[in-house]
Amino acid sequence: MQSSENKATLSFSNGAPSVELPIYKGTVGPDVIDIRKLYAQTDMFTYDPGFMSTAACQSSITYIDGDKGELLYRGYPIEQLARNCDYLETCYLLLYGELPNETQKADFTRMVSSHTMVHEQMQFFLRGFRRDAHPMAIMTGLVGAMSAFYRDSADIHNPKHREISAIRLIAKMPTLVAMAYKYTVGEPFAYPQNHLSYAGNFLRMMFATPCQEYKVNPVLEHALDRFFILHADHEQNASTSTVRLCGSSGTNPFAAIAAGVACLWGPAHGGANEAALNMLYDIQKEGGVEKIGEFIKKVKDKNSTVRLMGFGHRVYKNYDPRAKLMQETCDEVLTNLGLGNDPLFKLAKTLEKIALEDEYFVSRKLYPNVDFYSGIVQRAIGIPPTLFTAIFALARTVGWIAQLNEMIADPEYKIGRPRQLFEGSPRRDVKPLGQR
Numbered sequence: 001m002q003s004s005e006n007k008a009t010l011s012f013s014n015g016a017p018s019v020e021l022p023i024y025k026g027t028v029g030p031d032v033i034d035i036r037k038l039y040a041q042t043d044m045f046t047y048d049p050g051f052m053s054t055a056a057c058q059s060s061i062t063y064i065d066g067d068k069g070e071l072l073y074r075g076y077p078i079e080q081l082a083r084n085c086d087y088l089e090t091c092y093l094l095l096y097g098e099l100p101n102e103t104q105k106a107d108f109t110r111m112v113s114s115h116t117m118v119h120e121q122m123q124f125f126l127r128g129f130r131r132d133a134h135p136m137a138i139m140t141g142l143v144g145a146m147s148a149f150y151r152d153s154a155d156i157h158n159p160k161h162r163e164i165s166a167i168r169l170i171a172k173m174p175t176l177v178a179m180a181y182k183y184t185v186g187e188p189f190a191y192p193q194n195h196l197s198y199a200g201n202f203l204r205m206m207f208a209t210p211c212q213e214y215k216v217n218p219v220l221e222h223a224l225d226r227f228f229i230l231h232a233d234h235e236q237n238a239s240t241s242t243v244r245l246c247g248s249s250g251t252n253p254f255a256a257i258a259a260g261v262a263c264l265w266g267p268a269h270g271g272a273n274e275a276a277l278n279m280l281y282d283i284q285k286e287g288g289v290e291k292i293g294e295f296i297k298k299v300k301d302k303n304s305t306v307r308l309m310g311f312g313h314r315v316y317k318n319y320d321p322r323a324k325l326m327q328e329t330c331d332e333v334l335t336n337l338g339l340g341n342d343p344l345f346k347l348a349k350t351l352e353k354i355a356l357e358d359e360y361f362v363s364r365k366l367y368p369n370v371d372f373y374s375g376i377v378q379r380a381i382g383i384p385p386t387l388f389t390a391i392f393a394l395a396r397t398v399g400w401i402a403q404l405n406e407m408i409a410d411p412e413y414k415i416g417r418p419r420q421l422f423e424g425s426p427r428r429d430v431k432p433l434g435q436r
């Protein structure tokens with residue numbers, strides 16, 4: 001950490017001595033005030049529910065400038081990565097800090113491809129779920145269960161174990177998601193084919209059946225690969241922070257990633273693309289474009305809980321750069337599939353245009369996020385909405401594991417232990433049952 005000449009001074013109105021706090025500079029982005037010794041010096045905690053002003057760690061992986069609408073993985077803009085690299089190159093970049101050269105790419109691809117099968121016993125574990133279980137319930141269980149199947153790479157303090165479990169997780173997530181899907185639709189599992197690309201293999205495991213030859217559509221393969229790149233990491237979001245906090249206890253990597261999967265499930269986070277698509281269906285059902293005005297009215301009504309799903313972001317106060325790339329992919333996919341006039345896509349574009357010109361959204365800096373178009377893309381590929389969040393989890397696994405490994409390798413790493421402002425009862429005595 002680079003110290004700044006600048007220091008912060010905290011003074012108190014009750015005459016208690018003021019405290020000087022060091023300030024550190026990042027390579028880009030806001031400086032941070034180091035409050036680690038604050039409690040020892042003042043007997044006070046800071047209060048910041050929702051981490052509105054708190055940097056919980058130092059990291060060199062992903063940087064977001066929310067005002068500019070910029071997203072960088074290891075310094076590279078997301079637009080350049082999405083246009084010039086594939087998902088496995090992006091995974092290599094996130095894990096090791098640099099883009100691979102040709103040999104490194106070939107070795108890494110071979111390594112991931114040779115770990116795509118899961119322990120055969122996992123399918124019997126999976127078969128214990130109800131057929132109508134939500135795929136995220138299945139994924140939380142399956143990823144956690146990996147700690148029982150891959151115990152030889154479960155020591156988080158061993159760098160070799162960390163590397164092997166990273167590869168295992170990246171390689172096996174598509175297999176597990178596809179198995180969860182096949183199970184819920186009652187079709188036989190399709191084993192991975194290692195000669196296919198990462199996205200191509202996933203498409204095949206999802207949609208191939210033993211009775212028909214399956215040919216990967218290159219446009220859909222490219223679209224899915226881009227979806228994976230756009231979702232690969234997003235610095236200290238809720239699920240990543242969950243993975244870090246869970247992993248900080250020294251638990252095994254599979255358990256920590258399962259915690260991330262559980263967190264991602266929520267509609268304010270990974271569940272938003274499913275919610276955004278359902279919102280479009282609802283508007284469509286009620287009359288389509290004509291009903292947008294009425295819907296926007298509901299969204300703006302303080303007494304309603306309706307939100308424009310796929311809009312707004314804690315960090316982006318500008319257009320989410322991933323949303324633009326996803327809209328481009330949406331166009332490509334729909335054109336390839338002959339769905340250029342898809343009413344849902346038209347509805348989404350009109351809704352976006354109206355919201356972007358509306359004072360309510362403009363004044364609150366609410367712009368489309370990546371989820372606004374990703375549901376339409378996935379639906380066109382044939383992926384059911386209930387699987388959207390599981391596919392997001394698949395793509396984000398590399399980010400989670402890169403962040404977890406970065407934390408464990410950091411010499412300043414400590415178990416995460418937030419404090420609280422206690423507002424409950426002070427000490428009191430238990431009365432015998434008859435006197436309460």
Ligand code: ACO
Pocket residue numbers: 267268269270272299306307308309310311312313314315364366369370371
């Ligand atoms: N629709 C309508 N109003 C909104 C929306 C929205 N989508 N998002 C925020 N607002 C309003 C809030 O009502 C609030 O208004 P107020 O100041 O009048 O009270 C103001 O904008 C600020 O909103 P907050 O909820 O305080 O912002 P926060 O940063 O906590 O929320 C969040 C971010 C949760 C993403 C929110 O924008 C939201 O719910 N969006 C819809 C869900 C969604 O698309 N989530 C995906 C996030 S991206 C991802 O996880 C990959």
